[in-house]
Structures are given as structure tokens and as C-alpha cells.
Amino acid sequence: MSTIRTRAFAGAAAALSLSLLLAACGGGDDTDTADKATKGDVHLEFWSWTEGIxxxxxxxxxxxxxxQVKFVNAAGDTVYQKLRAAVTSGNAPCLSKMDGMNLANFAADGLLTDITEVAQPYKSRYTVPAWNSVSPGGATYGIPTGSSPLFTAYRADLFEKYGIKAPTTWDELIAAGKAVQKKDKNVKIFNMAGEDPSTLVDLSWQAGAQWYKVADDHWEIGFTSPEALKAGDIVQQMVDNNLASNASYADPGVFKTWDLGKTILMTTSTWQLPIYDTNFPKSKGKWQLADAPVFDTARPQTSSNFDVTAVLKGCKYPDRAAEFAAWLSSSKESLTALTDPASKSGLFPAVKDVSPYVDKIIPTDMFNGKSDSAEVITTAASRVGDQWQYGPDYAAMYSEMQKQWGKVMKKELTVKDMLTHLQKWVLDDLKNKGVKAVAAS
Known part of the structure; x- marks a missing residue:
């Protein structure tokens, strides 16, 4: 499940060649500044909407x-539009919170500063997938802030009742879903909301797919690769066999389908755990964590969203900006505070060693204690696939996918047909924007 994490995006990639994407999105002045160490006292403005920051x-x-950093609470649905307007008018902050997808979008539109050189000293602190999230196309435009590696939460009491075990592969999840259906057709193994195609994103990432890949001087587009189609087939089986509920994440009552045992498994992440602890009153203590299902047990991998701190175009002190952003998301002092549930930040680190920060984020009353929840979360953090990249029109693509996804959930369109449509849509869209792209071979 991807509860309450429907991805909303704004804007689309501008007509930039790949060379611009890789080398010059920040503009000449910003690159020159990035090569020089800033001397003297400076003031930076930082937009964020994470509690505790x-x-x-x-x-x-x-x-x-x-x-000195000036914090601006930029919470609101229009924050990305406001950031764009601020850059255009020359009034942008040096730093802003973003997600990995929007960072790629902003980079493609020339709205960020290339900080590749000044960020290099901090690269070794973070996981490869986390660094990928701030380096679309190879150049770096920010510092990773937090991650959301996926794992599984399931109703252990109901799994025992229906005689099934926590699935280790997606094929096992399909089999478990069918077994439950034979005993109670009203109980589902999974949930897929009609407005949220993130399940397909997660499965594609886990299968090793690369929807976008930089290759020499162009992008390779792979929505119809064997790996992507393998992921799509799992979604299709859940649709065809009615194995998934369709609770909308926009519905305040969405939690009931799990709390009341109508849906008995979810893929989830760290920041969601306190939400369940509050909203699952009837099933508290009946849940258990397990590794997320995988496609290849010999090479198990999962997926993750990433929060980042981006450096906006026009920032006069990118070296100081990178220094602060790296301290915020990698220093023991900052992470100890931000990963404390009392901070309400929901932050889970994107650093290589997450072990000091795992135990305290687990709401112990929520789970039955029959498995090592900390080990599950640590394993998930180590399994995030490092092949995934966000392309220059990812946000626009996602909006298009949302339109098609609803039809898939209603059985009006197959997943394969949707992926075939997205393959052509992205190739046409990038061509129209002047970005060189070809179908992956």
C-alpha cells in the first residue's frame, strides 16, 4: 500500500537538450560561483514544510x-508553483525541500543550481539511490534529506486464520490473495486506489525496470521493457482476480479497510507507522512487519521515495548551502532529533548507516513483537534498487499515468496497454521539448 502518498506534481520539462540538463541547468554565473569557496558571513533562506526542521x-x-539560515514554512499545495515564480522573478530562496521527482523537473527547466563540485565531499555519506535522486542525468542539484524504503505490514492474526504466510515474492502474494478469496471473497490481500498508480512505480522499481535511463547523449525510455512488463503483470493479476480493494487515499475513512480486516496486507514505509498507530484502534497489536515481496530472491530489492534539499537557481552561496543541507540530513546531532517521533518530522535518514535511528521510530504497541521490526526496516533501507532515475518530464508523465490508471482499475484498459501508451507518450513529449530520447532496446 502507498497510503496517503499520492504523488502530486506541477510543471513540465522545458525544451532543453540533454547536454543542458547535464551541464548548465544552473546557469553560467551559478557554476562560476560554485567553484569558489565563499568567505565571510552569509545569510541563506530555506523553504520547507517538514515539522521539526x-x-x-x-x-x-x-x-x-x-x-545563518532563515527558515520559511512553505506548507501548501501551491509551493512548487510559488518556487517557480520566485526563481523567475529573482527572489527564490537558496534552498528548498522537494521530492526527487520535482527536483528532476526543476533541473530540466533550468531552475536549479548545479552543485556537483561543492556537493562531492558529502556524497559518500548517502546511499547510491539517495544520491541518484539529487543527480538526474548525472549533475547534482541538491542534497538527499530522507528516504522511504518499502517493506510489508500484515495482519498476522488474519494470516494465521486464513492459513497463509507473509509472501516473500509477488507471485506468493498473488497465491495468498487467491487462497484468502476462496475462504472469504470480501477480504483482499492488497489495496490499489483508482487515483494512485504508485503501486506500479514501486513494482517496476523493484523488478529492476528503468523507465528513464541516461545513455551517452540521450535518454533511453523503457516503459515496455521485460522488467516493466513483469511488474505490470503482477498488477494485472491483482485486477483480473479481484485481489485488491480500491479504498481511496483521499477518503478520511481509508484506514478502516485495514483496521477492520477487509484488507490484510500493505506495503508501507517508516513515516507512515505513527499514522497507523493512531488510526488502527481495533487492530493495534495484531500487525507484524516483514520484508517487502521481491521479484528475484537471489537479488532482492525494493523501492523508496526520497525527500531532498534542492539548491535553487540564483543561490549566491552554493557551497554554504550544501554544507548546511548535508549537516541537516547526515549529522548525528540533527538526525537524532529529526528521527525522534516527538519531532513529528516523519524523517527516515538517507545515509548509509540507519541503525542508530531505527528502534525509536517503531510504535511498539502497533505490532505483535513476533518479528524483528528494526531488522525489517534496516533491510529495506539496504535493498533500495539503485537503477531508478527520474527523467526530465517525469512529473508530466505521472499526471498522464494517473489518467490511465483509473481505467486500469475499472478493467477498461490493461496495464500492458497503459505502459505501451506511456512509452509513446514520453517519447513524443520529450521530442516536442527538444530532448533527445529513444526507446530502450
Whole structure:
């Protein structure tokens, strides 16, 4: 499940060649500035909407009088439009929270600063997938902030009742779903909302697919690759066999389908755990964590969203901006505070070693204690596939996919047909934008 994480995007890629995407999105002045170490006292503005961040900015400011950061709470549905307008008018902050998909979009539109050189000293602190999220096409435009590696939560009591075990592969999940249906046709193994195609994104990532891939001087587009179609087939089987409920994540009552045992498994992540602890009153203590199902047990991998701190075009002090962003998301001082549930940040680190921060994020009353929840989460963080890239029109593509996804859920369109449509749609869209792209061979 991808509860309450429907991805909303704004804007589309501008007509930039790949060379522009790789080398010059930040503009000449920004690149020149990035090559020089800033001297003297500076002030940076930072937009974010993560709870607990403001307190950490205050901690930084106290310890770093030479680099003072002004925090701006930018919460709201129009934040990305506001950021675009701010860059255009020359009033953009140096730094802003984003997700990996929007960073790729902003980079393609020339709205970010290339900080590849000044960010290099911090690269080794983060996982490869996390660094990929701030480096679309190879150039780096920000610093990773947090990750959301996927794992499984399931109703252990009902799994025992129906005689099934936590699935280790997606084929096993399909088989378990069918077994449950034979005993109670009203109980589903999974949920797929009509407005949220993130299940297909996650499965494609886990299968090793690359919808977008940089190759030499162009993008390769692979929505119809064997790996992508393998992921699509699992979704199709769930649709064809009526194995998934269709609770909308926009419905305040969405939690009931799991709390009341109508849906008995979800793929989930760390930031969602406190939400369940609050909203699953009837089933508290009946859940158990397990590794997410995989496609290849010899090479198990999962997927993750990433939050990032992007450096906007026009930032005069990219070296100081990168230094602050890296401290915020990798220093023990900051992470210890932000991963504390009391901060309400929901942050899970994107650093290589997450072990110091796992135990305290697990709401112990939520789970039955029959498995090592910390080990499950640590394993998930280590299994995120590093092949996934966000292309220059990913946001626009996702909006198009949302339109098609609803038809798939209603059995009006097959997943394969949707992927075939997206393959052509993206190739045409990038061509219209002047971005060189070919179908993956």
C-alpha cells in the first residue's frame, strides 16, 4: 500500500537538450560561483514544510554564526508553483525541500543550481539511490534529506486464520490473495486506489525496470521493457482476480479497510507507522512487519521515495548551502532529533548507516513483537534498487499515468496497454521539448 502518498506534481520539462540538463541547468554565473569557496558571513533562506526542521535550523544557526539560515514554512499545495515564480522573478530562496521527482523537473527547466563540485565531499555519506535522486542525468542539484524504503505490514492474526504466510515474492502474494478469496471473497490481500498508480512505480522499481535511463547523449525510455512488463503483470493479476480493494487515499475513512480486516496486507514505509498507530484502534497489536515481496530472491530489492534539499537557481552561496543541507540530513546531532517521533518530522535518514535511528521510530504497541521490526526496516533501507532515475518530464508523465490508471482499475484498459501508451507518450513529449530520447532496446 502507498497510503496517503499520492504523488502530486506541477510543471513540465522545458525544451532543453540533454547536454543542458547535464551541464548548465544552473546557469553560467551559478557554476562560476560554485567553484569558489565563499568567505565571510552569509545569510541563506530555506523553504520547507517538514515539522521539526525549524528547530534544527535554530541549532545550526547557534553553532554557525558565519552561515545563518532563515527558515520559511512553505506548507501548501501551491509551493512548487510559488518556487517557480520566485526563481523567475529573482527572489527564490537558496534552498528548498522537494521530492526527487520535482527536483528532476526543476533541473530540466533550468531552475536549479548545479552543485556537483561543492556537493562531492558529502556524497559518500548517502546511499547510491539517495544520491541518484539529487543527480538526474548525472549533475547534482541538491542534497538527499530522507528516504522511504518499502517493506510489508500484515495482519498476522488474519494470516494465521486464513492459513497463509507473509509472501516473500509477488507471485506468493498473488497465491495468498487467491487462497484468502476462496475462504472469504470480501477480504483482499492488497489495496490499489483508482487515483494512485504508485503501486506500479514501486513494482517496476523493484523488478529492476528503468523507465528513464541516461545513455551517452540521450535518454533511453523503457516503459515496455521485460522488467516493466513483469511488474505490470503482477498488477494485472491483482485486477483480473479481484485481489485488491480500491479504498481511496483521499477518503478520511481509508484506514478502516485495514483496521477492520477487509484488507490484510500493505506495503508501507517508516513515516507512515505513527499514522497507523493512531488510526488502527481495533487492530493495534495484531500487525507484524516483514520484508517487502521481491521479484528475484537471489537479488532482492525494493523501492523508496526520497525527500531532498534542492539548491535553487540564483543561490549566491552554493557551497554554504550544501554544507548546511548535508549537516541537516547526515549529522548525528540533527538526525537524532529529526528521527525522534516527538519531532513529528516523519524523517527516515538517507545515509548509509540507519541503525542508530531505527528502534525509536517503531510504535511498539502497533505490532505483535513476533518479528524483528528494526531488522525489517534496516533491510529495506539496504535493498533500495539503485537503477531508478527520474527523467526530465517525469512529473508530466505521472499526471498522464494517473489518467490511465483509473481505467486500469475499472478493467477498461490493461496495464500492458497503459505502459505501451506511456512509452509513446514520453517519447513524443520529450521530442516536442527538444530532448533527445529513444526507446530502450
Amino acid at each position: 525549524q528547530q534544527q535550523v535554530a541549532v545550526w544557526n547557534k553553532a554557525h554564526p558565519e552561515t
